[in-house]
Amino acid sequence: MLNTPESRLSISKAALYPFNKITQGLIRFRDLLDFEIQNVIDFSISVGDDAGTIVTGKQSSIMISDSVKASLADVDTLILNDPGTVFAGNEATFEKFDLINKWRAMVLKANQMGVQVVSVHEIFDTDTLKWINESHAKIIIGKQMNENLLKALDVFDVPSRSYYDRVYEYINSFDTEKTLFTQTKIKKIAILSTRGCLGKYTTQMSLYRELTKRGKKVLPLITEPTAFLYKRDDADLPKFLAERSLQKYPYYINELVKKADKEQYEYVIFSGQGSIAPYKALWLDAMKLNLLQAFGADTTLLVAGYHDNDEIDASIQILRIYGGHQPSAILIPDKVETHYGSYEMKTAEQISKRKEELKQLFHIPNVELIHDITRITDIVL
Known part of the structure; x- marks a missing residue:
């Protein structure tokens, strides 16, 4: 049962x-x-x-x-x-x-x-x-979906014509409806990545811990399925899909941000699920683009790997077009999963080489290990 x-x-x-x-x-x-x-x-x-x-x-x-x-x-x-x-x-x-x-x-x-x-x-x-x-x-x-926020989403209609027309209308209707969203004073930080399982959650929670230590009032929008264990409203996409349609997820994130703003949080940290780069799944890609606009990050941190330069380039271009800015920093892991339960630890030489490579290729001066995020915390303040 x-x-x-x-x-x-x-x-x-x-x-x-x-x-x-x-x-x-x-x-x-x-x-x-x-x-x-x-x-x-x-x-x-x-x-x-x-x-x-x-x-x-x-x-x-x-x-x-x-x-x-x-x-x-x-x-x-x-x-x-x-x-x-x-x-x-x-x-x-x-x-x-x-x-x-x-x-x-x-x-x-x-x-x-x-x-x-x-x-x-x-x-x-x-x-x-x-x-x-x-x-x-x-x-x-275990879930902690905010029922009042879910009900607030019902005012947004999802287009219902042919498949491609619906996607087109979805993007355009969102572009119109986003002007109705309440502007917030809260500072919004997005943590995105070139692919899944690189360390977005570790980045998010490490930054949350560090800002809290500095006396800031911070809300993490946890997209892992564990938000309820931290007594937080769920931002997990699969749990949301059990309640509402995929297309309404950006609106839900916006509602969570507005709620945090009303509760006088100074910062909200959102960690996107999966990759920001295109999946070639039309509805999912459309939702991700609208999500960038719905969240409206003031600062974005991009988590990347060791062999994904094309994905990094695509992610940066998407951020520039739909997020209005490029990443303030790129963060990389110190280990990479090779198969279930097994990891390849990167050497100090490999890490240093990758950091310099990313700085030169993408002209982003702030490149650090995820575990060294405290070195760049000041850029989000």
């Missing part, structure tokens, strides 16, 4: 599953959570290791274990950062370690032990949904 909480979830001590990027992000920024991460469950990688040591280089006593019973013994919540189904890049791992069946057994064990099970993802897979119903498994879908 899938449930959506009627009020904010009560979590005191949690176990996380699995040791993926979402879990690693929660461990990295656990000081911003109001509950304790006790341990991590994983059946395929890093079993027996200290999760904090892997993520931050500092021991945390948050151990990675493949024992479900032991991991759940002293927690009130199991947080699922994986919906229990195969997705791009981890098919071989799922098959090798029988992860679908182990995920299901883990959920049932948690139910049996009286541990609440919370999924950060919407669950759409038909086989998984069928299993949940037949086994009477209890899973809470």
Whole structure:
């Protein structure tokens, strides 16, 4: 049985599953959570290791274990950062370690032990949904969508003619309707990237932490599915799509910004999902262009990789046309995922060479590692 909480979830001590990027992000920024991460469950990688040591280089006593019973013994919540189904890049791992069946057994064990099970993802897979119903498994879908803001979107009509006409009308109708948006005093920072899984979330939360330390009132619009764990309104696109159409997402982000402005936040940080570069999916590309205009960033930080110069160039051109400015800085990771759970660490020489290359190619003087974002924090103030 899938449930959506009627009020904010009560979590005191949690176990996380699995040791993926979402879990690693929660461990990295656990000081911003109001509950304790006790341990991590994983059946395929890093079993027996200290999760904090892997993520931050500092021991945390948050151990990675493949024992479900032991991991759940002293927690009130199991947080699922994986919906229990195969997705791009981890098919071989799922098959090798029988992860679908182990995920299901883990959920049932948690139910049996009286541990609440919370999924950060919407669950759409038909086989998984069928299993949940037949086994009477209890899973809470964690979300914090603002119903009042969702209702406010209903005034915006979505065109309904032929496919290409609708896309054309969507872009043009947005261009007209955006003049009706309330101008805000809040300073808006956008974090965008040339492709997915490069470190936008780490950039966003690191900047949020740093600005907060400087005494600024900052709201992160978290587009990862974990916003509810930070007691924030969801800006996660898949969760939004469970409530409204893709075309209305830019309007929703605008409503979140207006709400933050009314609540007298000084800064709002938005991290876009996926790539700013074209996907060749017409509706998605149209939505992304409108999103740039809806958010109206004052400052943009571009997260890039090591072999994506064409995508960087395309991203900069899109930002100039639809965002009205070029990136104030380019940020790069110190490691790149090669396949599920495995990373290539970049050497100091590789990092230095890439930074200089980006400065010369794109004439953007501020190029830093994501983990060194404090060096360029002043440019967003």
